[in-house]
Amino acid sequence: xxxxxxxxxxxxxxxxxxxxxxxxxxxxxxxxxxxxxxxxxxxxxxxxxxxxxxxxxxxxxxxxxxxxxxxxxxxxxxxxxxxxxxxxxxxxxxxxxxxxxxxxxxxxxxxxxxxxxxxxxxxxxxxxxxxxxxxxxxxxxxxxxxxxxxxxxxxxxxxxxxxxxxxxxxxxxxxxxxxxxxxxxxxxxxxxxxxxxxxxxxxxxxxxxxxxxxxxxxxxxxxxxxxxxxxxxxxxxxxxxxxxxxxxxxxxxxxxxxxxxxxxxxxxxxxxxxxxxxxxxxxxxxxxxxxxxxx
Amino acid sequence: xxxxxxxxxxxxxxxxxxxxxxxxxxxxxxxxxxxxxxxxxxxxxxxxxxxxxxxxxxxxxxxxxxxxxxxxxxxxxxxxxxxxxxxxxxxxxxxxxxxxxxxxxxxxxxxxxxxxxxxxxxxxxxxxxxxxxxxxxxxxxxxxxxxxxxxxxxxxxxxxxxxxxxxxxxxxxxxxxxxxxxxxxxxxxxxxxxxxxxxxxxxxxxxxxxxxxxxxxxxxxxxxxxxxxxxxxxxxxxxxxxxxxxxxxxxxxxxxxxxxxxxxxxxxxxxxxxxxxxxxxxxxxxxxxxxxxxxxxxxxxxxxxxxxxxxxxxxxxxxxxxxxxxxxxxxxxxxxxxxxxxxxxxxxxxxxxxxxxxxxxxxxxxxxxxxxxxxxxxxxxxxxxxxxxxxxxxxxxxxxxxxxxxxxxxxxxxxxxxxxxxxxxxxxxxxxxxxxxxxxxxxxxxxxxxxxxxxxxxxxxxxxxxxxxxxxxxxxxxxxxxxxxxxxxxxxxxxxxxxxxxxxxxxxxxxxxxxxxxxxxxxxxxxxxxxxxxxxxxxxxxxxxxxxxxxxxx
Numbered sequence: 001x002x003x004x005x006x007x008x009x010x011x012x013x014x015x016x017x018x019x020x021x022x023x024x025x026x027x028x029x030x031x032x033x034x035x036x037x038x039x040x041x042x043x044x045x046x047x048x049x050x051x052x053x054x055x056x057x058x059x060x061x062x063x064x065x066x067x068x069x070x071x072x073x074x075x076x077x078x079x080x081x082x083x084x085x086x087x088x089x090x091x092x093x094x095x096x097x098x099x100x101x102x103x104x105x106x107x108x109x110x111x112x113x114x115x116x117x118x119x120x121x122x123x124x125x126x127x128x129x130x131x132x133x134x135x136x137x138x139x140x141x142x143x144x145x146x147x148x149x150x151x152x153x154x155x156x157x158x159x160x161x162x163x164x165x166x167x168x169x170x171x172x173x174x175x176x177x178x179x180x181x182x183x184x185x186x187x188x189x190x191x192x193x194x195x196x197x198x199x200x201x202x203x204x205x206x207x208x209x210x211x212x213x214x215x216x217x218x219x220x221x222x223x224x225x226x227x228x229x230x231x232x233x234x235x236x237x238x239x240x241x242x243x244x245x246x247x248x249x250x251x252x253x254x255x256x257x258x259x260x261x262x263x264x265x266x267x268x269x270x271x272x273x274x275x276x277x278x279x280x281x282x283x284x285x286x287x288x289x290x291x292x293x294x295x
Numbered sequence: 296x297x298x299x300x301x302x303x304x305x306x307x308x309x310x311x312x313x314x315x316x317x318x319x320x321x322x323x324x325x326x327x328x329x330x331x332x333x334x335x336x337x338x339x340x341x342x343x344x345x346x347x348x349x350x351x352x353x354x355x356x357x358x359x360x361x362x363x364x365x366x367x368x369x370x371x372x373x374x375x376x377x378x379x380x381x382x383x384x385x386x387x388x389x390x391x392x393x394x395x396x397x398x399x400x401x402x403x404x405x406x407x408x409x410x411x412x413x414x415x416x417x418x419x420x421x422x423x424x425x426x427x428x429x430x431x432x433x434x435x436x437x438x439x440x441x442x443x444x445x446x447x448x449x450x451x452x453x454x455x456x457x458x459x460x461x462x463x464x465x466x467x468x469x470x471x472x473x474x475x476x477x478x479x480x481x482x483x484x485x486x487x488x489x490x491x492x493x494x495x496x497x498x499x500x501x502x503x504x505x506x507x508x509x510x511x512x513x514x515x516x517x518x519x520x521x522x523x524x525x526x527x528x529x530x531x532x533x534x535x536x537x538x539x540x541x542x543x544x545x546x547x548x549x550x551x552x553x554x555x556x557x558x559x560x561x562x563x564x565x566x567x568x569x570x571x572x573x574x575x576x577x578x579x580x581x582x583x584x585x586x587x588x589x590x591x592x593x594x595x596x597x598x599x600x601x602x603x604x605x606x607x608x609x610x611x612x613x614x615x616x617x618x619x620x621x622x623x624x625x626x627x628x629x630x631x632x633x634x635x636x637x638x639x640x641x642x643x644x645x646x647x648x649x650x651x652x653x654x655x656x657x658x659x660x661x662x663x664x665x666x667x668x669x670x671x672x673x674x675x676x677x678x679x680x681x682x683x684x685x686x687x688x689x690x691x692x693x694x695x696x697x698x699x700x701x702x703x704x705x706x707x708x709x710x711x712x713x714x715x716x717x718x719x720x721x722x723x724x725x726x727x728x729x730x731x732x733x734x735x736x737x738x739x740x741x742x743x744x745x746x747x748x749x750x751x752x753x754x755x756x757x758x759x760x761x762x763x764x765x766x767x768x769x770x771x772x773x774x775x776x777x778x779x780x781x782x783x784x785x786x787x788x789x790x791x792x793x794x795x796x797x798x799x800x801x802x803x804x805x806x807x808x809x810x811x812x813x814x815x816x817x818x819x820x821x822x823x824x825x826x827x828x829x830x831x832x833x834x835x836x837x838x839x840x841x842x843x844x845x846x847x848x849x
Contacts, residue, residue: 181674183677188635189634191659
């Protein structure tokens with residue numbers, strides 16, 4: 001009987017479930033968001049080439065100048081070039097956003113895998129996570145920063161910690177469903193070691209949701225950093241970050257609103273772009289969303 | 296049985312073509328299909344998965360995925376009225392009043408958050424002007440009609456409170472409450488146990504006789520066909536292969552495909568017993584029990600015994616079958632034996648060594664002696680790992696170098712009749728039957744003494760099932776492996792097992808050589824199971840009723 005024939009051997013050997021990035025240009029809005037984000041990233045990377053002035057250079061004679069050919073966006077209260085400070089500020093924002101996303105995913109993945117697989121540590125770990133989630137992220141971050149002194153690294157840690165429970169919960173829920181799959185049970189009966197089962201059979205299931213979660217963490221980390229700086233609990237005020245620029249600009253809002261406007265605009269564009277890309281990634285990676293569109 | 300009379304044709308499908316997408320050269324899911332169903336007649340539409348039988352029924356109901364499945368030719372007439380060109384509004388009116396459908400899985404077809412009585416009520420509210428009291432009366436009468444007990448209580452019950460059979464009865468009540476001319480039943484008993492299936496089939500037959508409903512019954516199970524059909528239509532790849540009265544098709548199939556399909560149906564008559572062996576015992580289960588405890592905050596813990604005092608013995612090169620309905624504990628026993636779950640009490644001896652109380656670490660060297668194959672071939676292989684890596688995983692775990700393990704994987708693929716170049720492909724490139732072969736190869740990679748097959752052929756089409764059973768038989772003869780075969784299908788058990796243990800509610804009720812248990816059962820439960828097996832009167836492979844075969848050989 002020829003019912004059970006093999007598909008032709010000319011079939012390409014494809015890797016299933018490989019993350020494809022075609023979704024980045026799926027709709028005009030997503031494409032615009034992608035372009036904006038790429039521009040901001042390029043701006044951060046090439047900041048020394050792009051910035052017309054030293055962002056830290058104080059020129060007291062040029063305080064609060066309006067936009068001119070020399071200072072394209074004007075100067076701040078200490079006579080520093082606003083444009084240069086904003087360009088350099090993108091570096092801090094992106095380092096903290098991406099760093100917090102990577103760190104919280106790394107730690108959360110580990111905690112989630114362990115909690116999802118071992119029932120006896122599950123209860124303990126998840127109660128700790130619940131406790132962490134009960135504290136508002138900003139308060140926790142302020143507490144961590146004020147305990148350890150402000151630097152870009154402590155701020156990153158302070159922002160990472162409150163994000164970990166969300167990632168851990170997500171990974172745990174994926175692992176809880178995946179571990180019931182027969183191929184995981186087959187691996188157990190094949191005598192595979194626990195780390196091997198986790199790494200090879202459980203972890204790959206978490207990649208797609210983690211990419212999506214990572215974009216949200218990234219966006220909220222950038223925002224949290226700006227809030228911390230704005231509140232004066234973040235990185236030292238002379239360092240150019242979008243939050244710091246806005247915090248200093250607050251006092252002069254009446255006479256020079258552009259001090260808040262430009263960094264605020266860039267912050268909004270960055271966060272909106274990352275969130276839009278995250279939504280697109282979720283739609284592209286979640287098979288249920290595809291079904292809904294009837295694809 | 297009704298005679299074919301053109302005046303009372305209820306459903307008339309003529310040269311129907313359904314394409315995948317709107318393009319003119321689209322792949323045809325249904326190709327030039329013509330069928331008639333008459334008043335009071337049951338037409339069984341049979342075919343293997345992908346033959347287009349479900350698409351046919353959905354197209355008739357106008358429920359096919361719009362834009363994906365496009366009827367591009369032919370006509371579908373219900374009592375003379377064309378359905379393909381009917382408006383959505385008209386189709387909505389026709390559903391329930393003229394045609395109705397019941398589905399395979401009654402749990403997902405019912406809304407879990409609405410009491411079943413109100414769900415039937417929705418049909419009446421949409422299509423009749425009756426007041427609420429009259430509707431309630433009608434629903435209760437209908438529920439009694441489908442032989443539900445205690446209808447007042449069931450009326451206000453939620454679906455999860457009902458058994459699978461009761462849910463299917465609710466579905467039937469909902470479908471028939473407005474006395475439609477046509478009932479489409481899409482595998483309505485496939486998810487049910489055989490004893491329940493028997494009752495539902497009898498119910499559909501009785502209701503049809505009382506109301507003269509035309510029934511289009513879709514199934515893959517030849518046994519069910521033999522029980523319920525007046526006429527049979529065989530489909531393959533979207534085309535009609537053969538159609539005719541039941542007796543004609545079963546006795547004198549004209550097409551090779553039908554012939555092959557029928558000969559693939561395993562016979563309920565057990566195969567000739569193999570001689571008893573004095574080979575060593577490789578697997579023993581001793582009073583094995585598994586109790587699940589549900590602890591609650593206050594009050595007593597509730598205990599459910601999924602398996603109690605199960606004792607089994609399996610010798611080298613033999614096959615022991617565990618048969619039983621769902622919830623009988625047969626899978627629990629298998630999983631305890633493979634130590635995927637830990638038994639509550641009792642022992643498992645593997646090649647003379649007690650393994651039931653070993654820790655994870657101490658168990659490790661023994662794992663390779665016993666391997667398991669699962670039911671669902673689509674979930675038992677990791678979709679992200681190549682076939683070769685999957686098969687090589689076990690040997691690598693036990694210290695074989697990667698290169699040698701992959702060479703071994705190639706040999707095993709040949710043993711299960713797959714080309715060696717399958718090694719670098721991913722599971723999604725294979726069909727269900729092929730995946731099950733890969734799973735068998737993976738299990739054999741460790742040279743186990745015992746292979747546990749947990750419903751390993753239940754998800755496969757009969758022709759593929761026959762091939763996989765042949766393969767298991769061949770492997771057993773070549774390697775002398777012992778098989779523990781868990782199945783709900785007595786036909787499969789009759790063809791592959793030397794010994795059979797019948798389980799009910801966690802206990803073994805009867806145990807012995809397959810030939811004895813399945814032909815001369817001593818226990819009432821075993822007898823009930825055998826009697827409920829659909830189509831037990833037919834010897835499909837020999838194209839005759841079993842009774843004639845006995846006369847012929849006597």
